[in-house]
Amino acid sequence: MEPEVQTTKSVRNLAIPISIVIAGAIIGGALIIGLRSSGTSPVAATDPGSQQPTQTADITKVKIAGEPFIGKQDAPVTIAYWFDYQCPFCQRNEEQTMPQIVKDYVNTGKVKVVFKDFQFLGPDSQTLGKYSHAVWETASDKFYQWHKAVYDNQGTENTGWATPEKIRSITQGVLGAADTDKVIALVKSKGDAYQKIMDADKAEGGAMGINGTPGTIIGKQLVEGAQPYSVFKQVIDLTLAGK
Amino acid sequence: MIVKALQTVFKDWRYILLSLIASALAFAFATWFPNFKLLFSILTDSLVPLADKLMLPIHLLGSISTNFSALSASYTLIIVILLGINVSLIVYLMRLQKQQLPKAGTAVGGIGVMSGIFGIGCAACGSLILMSIFGTAVGASMISFLPLKGGEFGILGVLLLAAATWSLAKRIGKPLVCET
Numbered sequence: 001m002e003p004e005v006q007t008t009k010s011v012r013n014l015a016i017p018i019s020i021v022i023a024g025a026i027i028g029g030a031l032i033i034g035l036r037s038s039g040t041s042p043v044a045a046t047d048p049g050s051q052q053p054t055q056t057a058d059i060t061k062v063k064i065a066g067e068p069f070i071g072k073q074d075a076p077v078t079i080a081y082w083f084d085y086q087c088p089f090c091q092r093n094e095e096q097t098m099p100q101i102v103k104d105y106v107n108t109g110k111v112k113v114v115f116k117d118f119q120f121l122g123p124d125s126q127t128l129g130k131y132s133h134a135v136w137e138t139a140s141d142k143f144y145q146w147h148k149a150v151y152d153n154q155g156t157e158n159t160g161w162a163t164p165e166k167i168r169s170i171t172q173g174v175l176g177a178a179d180t181d182k183v184i185a186l187v188k189s190k191g192d193a194y195q196k197i198m199d200a201d202k203a204e205g206g207a208m209g210i211n212g213t214p215g216t217i218i219g220k221q222l223v224e225g226a227q228p229y230s231v232f233k234q235v236i237d238l239t240l241a242g243k
Numbered sequence: 244m245i246v247k248a249l250q251t252v253f254k255d256w257r258y259i260l261l262s263l264i265a266s267a268l269a270f271a272f273a274t275w276f277p278n279f280k281l282l283f284s285i286l287t288d289s290l291v292p293l294a295d296k297l298m299l300p301i302h303l304l305g306s307i308s309t310n311f312s313a314l315s316a317s318y319t320l321i322i323v324i325l326l327g328i329n330v331s332l333i334v335y336l337m338r339l340q341k342q343q344l345p346k347a348g349t350a351v352g353g354i355g356v357m358s359g360i361f362g363i364g365c366a367a368c369g370s371l372i373l374m375s376i377f378g379t380a381v382g383a384s385m386i387s388f389l390p391l392k393g394g395e396f397g398i399l400g401v402l403l404l405a406a407a408t409w410s411l412a413k414r415i416g417k418p419l420v421c422e423t
Contacts, residue, residue: 088312089309093309096309097309221281221284221285222280223281224277224278224281225306225309225310226306227278227303227306227309227310228305230305231299231302231303231305231306234295238285238291238295242290
């Protein structure tokens, strides 16, 4: 009788550690599945701008030429940043994280940030994406100021908030009246060409595993979502150290 | 009855520890989820200093304040807490009923957790689970039809986990009698 009681007791004492191990295994399994899915996530055929990830994140393979950027042209580290003008998390990224990256890394010549389109949330995103390219073409030195001004004035998603009047007002506030007219004229004459660039940017991001916005590639690392500055700082520092 | 059952279970510090561990794991899962690949890459890179390997997972926990909306952060925290409580209640019942898994409560809790996982980060401009499963275009379309942009999954998760907690607590509080 005694040994039986002891066996039952020891089994009961093991219940909690066993449960912890099982919970760990479940989380671990989910982690592995998550890893696999993030590397091979399917993209719907209905979306002409997206494609199945075909390559790993690598900044050396990202098309940089002709894209809007801030920082020194030959900065040791390049960040490719996919964004949508309607995404509230991109807005948060612009308000909380980007100013610190600009202050600590862009202004000190260590980092160049390249702006890549992932305008997928709706027509307002597409409209603003086209304007952003026109602004870059008209006054590249004021691009980032304009980009920030758009996020400062971001409206509710897909309500048609990006009206011509609102965009004119934002653009005029940053570029002045004369350049604003140039920007509007460029969007009219080169809208289709800008759309092609935007579609190519989005497809390129999708191929490297970007599923949504904000999405960032630093070196060979893909940082998804609006992460705290400390995450970006760590990845940037590691990339700088590897140079 | 629920309070009494919770008191019965959590008077043993080991159940408090179990709940804390389960909740911590679930919280880490929720905040690390978008960046498992980044974590894996840094943790397995032999050139990355140990301090960086230790700090990145900690830094990513901060995404609860940057990568979650107020709604999704709220239901994620509630799901994490309820999940921890549920794990302890299930283990307590298993020990009470000689290792037999309490089916009803566990099933409801499991569905609740799954639903909560679908809700994680749905508000983060579609960067997470639905996008991974259905792709960007379909995932974004699905979310746009939902009034809370995917937050529905999280709220459903909270409700199901609350129901599971109630069901398990009810069984714990129930006297051990032979039923006809």
